[in-house]
Amino acid sequence: MAQTTIEVGAEQTMTHGAPHRRVINIQPITRIEGHARIAITLDEQGNVADTRFNIMSLRGFEKFIEGKPAEEVPKIVNRICGICPWMHHTASNKAVDGCFNAQVPPTGWKLRELMQVMAQINDKILHFFFLAAPDFVLGAGADYKVRNVLGIVQAAPELATQVVKMRQMGQMMIEKFAGKVIHPIVVVPGGFAKPMREDERQEMLAKSREQLEFARFCIDFAKKNIFANLDEATLKLGEIRTGFLGTVKPEDGSLTLFDGVLRLMKPDGSYQDFTYQQYVDFLGEHIEDWSYCKFPYARTWNEGFSMDLKQPKGIYRVNTLARLNVCDRINTPYAQAELEEFRARFGRPAQSTMLYHWARLIELVYACERVIELLEDETITDPHVRNEVTPQAGRGIGCVEAPRGTLIHDYSTDDNGCISRANLIVGTTHNVAPMNMSIRAAADAVIHKGVITEEALNKVEMAVRCYDP
Amino acid sequence: MPVKVAEEWLNSCSGCEIAILNLGETLLEVLPHLEFVHIPVLMDHKYFGQTGEGDIHHIDIPKATVGIITGGIRNQEHLEIAEAMRQACDVIIALGTCATHGGIPALINQWRNEELFDRYYRGSETTDAQATPSDPVLPACLDRSYALDEKIKVDIYLPGCPPHPDWIGETILALLEGRAPQLPMKSVCDTCPTIKTGKGNLRHLNRFLRNAHYDPSKPVSEMHCLLEQGLPCMGPVTRGGCAGKNGEAPRCILARVPCQGCFGPVQQQGNQLLDYLNALASNQVDIRSIPEKSTLLEFSGAHGLLRPKAARGR
Numbered sequence: 053m054a055q056t057t058i059e060v061g062a063e064q065t066m067t068h069g070a071p072h073r074r075v076i077n078i079q080p081i082t083r084i085e086g087h088a089r090i091a092i093t094l095d096e097q098g099n100v101a102d103t104r105f106n107i108m109s110l111r112g113f114e115k116f117i118e119g120k121p122a123e124e125v126p127k128i129v130n131r132i133c134g135i136c137p138w139m140h141h142t143a144s145n146k147a148v149d150g151c152f153n154a155q156v157p158p159t160g161w162k163l164r165e166l167m168q169v170m171a172q173i174n175d176k177i178l179h180f181f182f183l184a185a186p187d188f189v190l191g192a193g194a195d196y197k198v199r200n201v202l203g204i205v206q207a208a209p210e211l212a213t214q215v216v217k218m219r220q221m222g223q224m225m226i227e228k229f230a231g232k233v234i235h236p237i238v239v240v241p242g243g244f245a246k247p248m249r250e251d252e253r254q255e256m257l258a259k260s261r262e263q264l265e266f267a268r269f270c271i272d273f274a275k276k277n278i279f280a281n282l283d284e285a286t287l288k289l290g291e292i293r294t295g296f297l298g299t300v301k302p303e304d305g306s307l308t309l310f311d312g313v314l315r316l317m318k319p320d321g322s323y324q325d326f327t328y329q330q331y332v333d334f335l336g337e338h339i340e341d342w343s344y345c346k347f348p349y350a351r352t353w354n355e356g357f358s359m360d361l362k363q364p365k366g367i368y369r370v371n372t373l374a375r376l377n378v379c380d381r382i383n384t385p386y387a388q389a390e391l392e393e394f395r396a397r398f399g400r401p402a403q404s405t406m407l408y409h410w411a412r413l414i415e416l417v418y419a420c421e422r423v424i425e426l427l428e429d430e431t432i433t434d435p436h437v438r439n440e441v442t443p444q445a446g447r448g449i450g451c452v453e454a455p456r457g458t459l460i461h462d463y464s465t466d467d468n469g470c471i472s473r474a475n476l477i478v479g480t481t482h483n484v485a486p487m488n489m490s491i492r493a494a495a496d497a498v499i500h501k502g503v504i505t506e507e508a509l510n511k512v513e514m515a516v517r518c519y520d521p
Numbered sequence: 522m523p524v525k526v527a528e529e530w531l532n533s534c535s536g537c538e539i540a541i542l543n544l545g546e547t548l549l550e551v552l553p554h555l556e557f558v559h560i561p562v563l564m565d566h567k568y569f570g571q572t573g574e575g576d577i578h579h580i581d582i583p584k585a586t587v588g589i590i591t592g593g594i595r596n597q598e599h600l601e602i603a604e605a606m607r608q609a610c611d612v613i614i615a616l617g618t619c620a621t622h623g624g625i626p627a628l629i630n631q632w633r634n635e636e637l638f639d640r641y642y643r644g645s646e647t648t649d650a651q652a653t654p655s656d657p658v659l660p661a662c663l664d665r666s667y668a669l670d671e672k673i674k675v676d677i678y679l680p681g682c683p684p685h686p687d688w689i690g691e692t693i694l695a696l697l698e699g700r701a702p703q704l705p706m707k708s709v710c711d712t713c714p715t716i717k718t719g720k721g722n723l724r725h726l727n728r729f730l731r732n733a734h735y736d737p738s739k740p741v742s743e744m745h746c747l748l749e750q751g752l753p754c755m756g757p758v759t760r761g762g763c764a765g766k767n768g769e770a771p772r773c774i775l776a777r778v779p780c781q782g783c784f785g786p787v788q789q790q791g792n793q794l795l796d797y798l799n800a801l802a803s804n805q806v807d808i809r810s811i812p813e814k815s816t817l818l819e820f821s822g823a824h825g826l827l828r829p830k831a832a833r834g835r
Contacts, residue, residue, distance in 0.1 A: 074574070076572070076573040077569050078573050080568065082562075082563075082565045082567070083561075083563065083565065085535045087530075089658075091658065104658075106656075108598055109599070110641065111626045112626075112629045112632075114640060114641060115629065115632055115637045115640045115641065116628035116631065117628075119813060120816055120819075121728060121812045121813055121816065123728060123729055123730060124816055128625055131625040131626070133535065133536075134533070134535040134536020135535055135536075135539060182542070183563075196566060196571060199565060200564045202552065202557065202563070205549065205552065212549075213546075216545060216549060219542075219545075220545035224545075227772075231773055231774070231775035231776030232772045232773070233543070234536045234543070235536055235783070236776075237773050237776050238776040240729070241730070242730070242731070245732055245733075245777050246732075249737065331647075332646045336647055336649055337645070337648040337649065338649055339649065339654065341651075342654060342656035346641075348647075435737060440730055440731035441730050441731075475645045475646060504573070504574070506571045506572055509571075509573060513565075
């Protein structure tokens with residue numbers, strides 16, 4: 053195991069109540085999910101001395117699922133995130149399958165992927181238009197009362213109505229078929245709780261084609277109206293140099309959100325592939341005294357952990373940009389064309405943090421295409437969707453690519469099939485160290501000589517929002 | 522004049538906020554009548570001034586008529602935010618089961634904080650074991666996870682994990698019209714269309730390890746009650762309404778899955794565990810067939826109902 057070094061910064065960060073240093077609190081960080089704050093400490097000249105990204109709460113899912121019947125757990129852990137409950141729900145079911153040695157029928161597997169990828173569509177629309185776009189459409193320096201989705205409704209009512217309608221259609225498609233769209237229950241150990249009828253398949257297919265049309269409109273709109281107008285400073289905002297982690301299909305290295313092998317890429321573009329079961333050999337979690345959240349790092353690189361901007365150690369990123377960097381190709385035509393254009397322009401691996409948004413829209417196109425592929429396969433209506441499972445002692449590791457990154461659920465069960473031990477690494481956690489670094493880079497770029505403006509602080513937050521935490 | 526609204530999330534997952542957005546076009550219709558003054562998920566209003574140098578001992582939330590709070594209270598920061606919201610708002614809505622009954626995160630109430638920290642910071646294969654983070658900037662955990670009304674006064678309870686958008690819309694409309702919202706008060710069973718024979722042949726419950734018996738080409742109303750099929754359905758002891766105003770069936774049942782109990786007890790003060798064991802026992806069902814009983818309180822473990830193991834024996 054690597055000897056971990058800690059080189060977070062030479063100076064002790066002053067926080068609440070420090071009398072002799074100016075500390076700027078961005079609290080709460082907004083248009084993200086959850087509770088976090090940024091503290092920027094200034095030196096005597098009013099330049100940035102240190103920055104910290106504090107994760108302010110801890111709920112403890114790994115602890116409180118202990119003792120619970122494993123088949124109930126996929127319905128508990130979806131509450132880790134109300135934006136991406138389908139990701140936890142599917143990864144958790146894969147882990148319980150592993151514990152119980154369950155054999156999932158092919159159609160159960162297809163329905164799981166269908167739901168998991170459909171949920172990604174709505175998530176990406178939500179993030180881009182509701183959370184991120186206000187900074188670009190209304191301007192990073194616009195009044196905060198206007199710089200939000202309500203401001204977009206005022207400024208571009210037709211676009212806003214279309215976005216709301218398409219997201220709503222996507223949410224209701226899932227809810228109508230699966231019962232619940234937020235905190236789902238329909239994926240079960242051994243497969244899926246209900247088959248799909250032919251009329252349901254036809255209806256979903258028609259709507260999915262509308263979604264693809266909309267996704268292609270979105271990326272064209274963003275390329276023309278947002279990405280084309282990004283100045284060099286904004287493109288460089290929060291830029292850092294790291295490795296990347298994502299999931300690819302083992303047979304051809306192509307992008308997958310649902311199932312495959314993990315690929316860990318170094319900043320120089322070289323990479324190693326490994327199975328879910330090997331994750332403990334490749335990844336570690338570092339702890340800092342000032343964050344409840346842990347800091348995953350690439351243990352396998354044997355270089356320890358450091359968030360130093362000039363010489364980071366063990367730092368890799370996940371989420372949209374990471375997935376597009378690690379994959380060799382995308383096996384759907386429109387998304388592949390977008391990837392080729394993206395790669396020709398920004399190289400592989402692309403490091404600019406702002407490109408997370410662009411990559412997100414390419415994945416939106418992929419997700420729509422993949423859903424159509426799954427629904428065009430008529431065997432998806434096969435009624436055999438679940439095999440009975442037997443509670444037993446075992447261990448299972450289930451992974452999916454969540455919108456926010458690689459999601460790992462690792463469970464062990466006792467003889468009654470109840471959870472004896474759980475280890476989770478969730479998407480956003482992988483990006484905690486990179487977010488710390490991007491905050492520092494952005495703060496250095498926008499804060500000089502003690503001049504603090506609302507726009508400058510919002511730009512620091514924009515670096516965080518790229519990661520969609 | 523639009524009604525001023527403030528919104529906050531505490532020990533929660535953001536699912537309730539997504540449920541608000543799932544009002545969809547209804548949301549677009551009510552928006553002109555609302556003025557959001559504080560809502561971290563969508564708007565950049567900050568606690569300590571927009572340039573971050575305000576008094577850190579005073580959380581600034583603008584005055585509002587309506588305050589919506591999701592999530593329970595688990596740490597000092599949640600508590601301070603809840604108190605600031607109560608001071609700033611005339612009416613407080615506890616939105617979602619975490620706020621009304623603790624919700625899933627209150628499952629942690631079965632353990633002491635030290636047991637959680639040992640597990641999280643010193644008990645996993647991937648973690649480089651360290652002392653529990655203790656920088657003063659981190660809000661201290663309270664001894665357990667609390668429902669909102671254990672710490673501040675609540676005016677309207679709107680449970681659900683998440684609540685159905687129909688009831689969120691009804692509550693907002695009622696407040697705009699100056700009347701009390703009409704919210705569902707029956708049990709899930711009372712709103713469930715499945716076929717119940719009431720013959721009482723059930724002697725034990727089975728774990729949900731194979732799918733229910735039903736014809737997928739037929740509607741839920743032609744499926745036999747899942748509890749009578751021997752599946753662990755929480756319908757009898759759970760507040761109904763998850764299907765919204767015009768839904769075909771309770772949402773889990775629509776997925777052909779037993780009710781998980783996510784709207785909490787039928788009565789605000791009810792106890793899902795005791796009510797369920799009573800219901801089973803009075804129908805001669807062997808309650809030993811339930812593999813783990815605290816799971817019955819997985820949505821309603823606040824208000825002192827779930828406690829650390831050592832304390833439970835006393």
